[in-house]
Amino acid sequence: MQNPYKAYPVRIDSIDVATEDKSLRTFKFVFLNPEDENKFAYESGQFAELSIPGKGEIPIGIASSPTEKGFVKFTVFRTGLVTNHLHNMKVGDIMGVRGPLGNSYPLKALEGKNIVIIGAGFAFTTLRSTIVYMLDPANRKRFGSIDVIYGARNPGMLLYKDELTAWEQRDDINMHITVDGTDDPTWKYHTGFVPMVTEKQAPQADDNTYAIMCGPPMMLKFTKPVLDKLGYKHENIIMSLENRMKCGIGICGRCNIGKELICKDGPVFTLAQLKFMPEEDT
């Protein structure tokens, strides 16, 4: 049996600065042993431990989609020891990826449903994975309408801008991009916080419509009541949580919220499930 603590060796294939303040970079990794890519079979919403020998590991949501082959992609905010080091690494450097870890967005169960994706800031990574998965020609017809509400502080802080623009052109996905504020006179999308845009743009609530939500604590706090007001059932609101993690496989004991381990029982929960869990998240 595979040692679940042992990272697959990978090579950094490309590094892209993801936001204008350079606090986020997108890393594409290629597995050194091609067979490891098959072992790393993942679903949208899962995460992995990025493992840098000599520095340590960090749990990061997988930004690529299972439909994208030949690499895995992560967008990483520079914040601590490991991420600071990672931001200084170069294309060609060797490190490790351990996973995939955690549960995923329940995309199988969401087939035939209308979906609104609500994200903000740099929590958009696993949502990007989900959108790319659903828009894949082999998958698109399995889902109803797709709406995306995505906000950032300003236009320069939006992730995956080329893809946002491309999705904007399509007629099988409704994009509602917003920024908190901008002095750019050419800005042609929304201005305002995600909860406000959600209130105006989210599709009508019904049993067949689900929200997938991932973002910073404040956005979640103020978007939940908006979805309530719109009539979304808590069983239909799917969220992804985070906490400090080490093992990522439910053993080391630190990431629990109540009796649930975020790394293994989560990170994806419905709002209905969260009602029975202490508010230790965020």
Place this chain on the structure above:
Amino acid sequence: MMKVINIDKQKWAGGVESLSKSYRLFGPMKEDDSHNFKELKKGELPDLAYGNTKLSPKSTVFPPSEAMFTYTLDESKPDHHILQDVKKDYSPRAVLGMRPCDAKAVSLVRMNFDTPEYRDPYWMDAYEATTFVGLACDAPCSTCFCTSTGCGPFNEEGLDVLLVDNGNAYIAKALTEKGEKLLAAAGFADKGDDAAVATKKAAAEAKITAKIETDKLSEKVIMDLYDAPFWADIAFSCINCCTCTYACPTCWCFDIQDENKGNEGVRMRNWDSCMTPLFTMHGSGHNPRDKKPQRVRQRFMHKLKYFVDKYQKGIMCVGCGRCVQQCPVNIDIRTVSKTMNDYVAKC
């Protein structure tokens, strides 16, 4: 029916000597004014005249610090920055003379390290290599409350052999095949009988008067206990020294850290404790348990409620009494459990 062997105490030392040829041996050894489990050196005998060891023998399968991988950062080497397995000694080993409470603790902790989805290779390989030889408790400590935790001074769960002190001899009950093998390797073969055990067991159990109240814990609602008003009071005197978590036989939390010396490094795992703020601090600086009552609540909720609900195997406590005995500010899990057990949320 498992075998019962009579071990004349005159033959004990010779048996241990024989065992040391095919097993690494661990046993209680006197250390300053208390006992702790140590690996026995050639010719050493475990000191079985002890009440309870200061630290539990969990370290025999779960060392306070252990290497998981090595790596080199030297880019001139072909496998630089790639984790390499560490060669480990998982040859047969035996823990001699552990208390039944500590053995039950090992079987509770196993549920964490051996799950349907993941098998922790370090803990499980060490566990599977180990034969657990218990020593029944005839003189429990005043802080012992094992009889109310689903355990007891003669409890057999988690053990391969149970030794019962019977004056000039030990009555050895082989409880598993592993246990039978160990007795054979030691050359202990005199047929015995366990007729004396029942009386001794009843006498030992009668000596344990301290109790923990847990009967209503499973019917409580997590959120009610979590939001209960008593946590600040319970945590008031706590100094977050972590003694309870390190001494506890059922605490298993660990940290993973890379340690480098020049270009060579080791990925280590080290015991960790939910009593420290760093345990849960996010990279952003946000900490869901940055206040002491939150951490104290986590420890007791984990042992007395989350674990109860998750596994339906009772509480995550075997009543060894170490935390009661060693807490510098006298926080007592029995008092906390009673408070939780008696609590009725106001609606």
